Amino acid sequence: MSSSSGLKQLIRVDVVSDTMCPWCFVGKKCLEKAMDETKEHYDFEVQWHPFMLDPNLPKEGVDKFEYHRKKFGQSTQSLVDNLDQAFQRVGFHYGSGGKIGNTLDSHRLIELAGRQGLDKQNAVVESLMVKCLTQEKCVSDREVLLNVAESAGIEGAEEWIDNPNAGLKEIQAEIEKYGHNISGVPHFKINDEYELAGAHAPHSFIRTFKRASQDSE
Template identity: 85%
Template sequence: MSSSSGLKKLIRVDVVSDTICPWCFVGKKRLEKAMDETKELYTFEVQWHPFMLDPTLPKEGIDKNEYHRNKFGLRTQGLVDNINKAFESVGFHFGSGGKIGNTLDSHRLIELAGRQGLDKQNAVVESLMINCLTQEKCVSDREVLLNTAESAGIEGATEWIDNPNAGLKEIQSKMEKYGHSISGVPHFKINDKYELSGAQAPYSFIQIFQKASQDLD
């Protein structure tokens, strides 16, 4: 299907990410910039898939600064400085304080949102990451989850969140399907063929969009 015919080509993007991952948020913003710069050429379908950087994190959360110090030691400040610069490059400030908690429930909410529409799913991902990574809130906190669901217009969220088994099999299946062959996030797959890892520059996405679109000619 050629763009010269007046019809835009469809670019499908599968994103594997975790809601506590700062580089996933930066990658999301850079992907969106690439999409915005090429919106006259393509239509986009973005779907989010779960990955848990640390499944051992408690649901009640632990101090984020302490967690980073224990995990990264002397490298912590340098890593935080790099994250701050990356966030500033996409117009945000990284919130390094607050608590960091288990992300399973946030992924279950993303699963529910996806069933109600990819736009809603994207809105939930955006809100959760903003809450955790800029506003220093904990994504495992029930109130944060419910407020996120309400702001995105998600139906049935209270019953879903309060049932620990809701969506659990789907999350486990998707983590196996999308996460078994990757070592970190964010990870992007375009039109089931081209892959990118990390918070790539917008131009890197645009190059892949061009390759993927050529396959559709």
């Protein structure tokens, strides 16, 4: 998700997200649509930062629909229907079944991927979210994490995932730096100045790209 032609203005996007967050996936797809529509004008550098919506979730996971039901009560099915409609608008279906687990290890894998390139990092984020939010896989599952890492060509993933301390300090520092003053995700910061909170439509991103590029002239 980055290039360096030298002829276009660079737009830097820092994204704070959680791999279990459906609106983060919708926001990701809307960001990518906006980037695709403006690629003739800008180069993009996108970096992903961790946020944990529920650090208390067990690693072995819990039933996803039941988890939503305990949190949202009678409005759960309406929420699921709204999510599926939003997912359909970006070309997917929301998977409300399966298990949902602690996302720390998924963020540690994203950290490792980022060290090997932002394109690899984005590929890992995409795959983790697709597995969790559309394929009803649990991103705390070791085999799911290893499958994602292999698909993205991440080196040293098995040793990294099996060491619970690998990347932990970095994740904690990132959460403190990028997540301490926000109440929810997704959260986008563009060129270190403009902020968008939530899953905005592509035109909102495009408008912000334009403002950011004008300021850098």
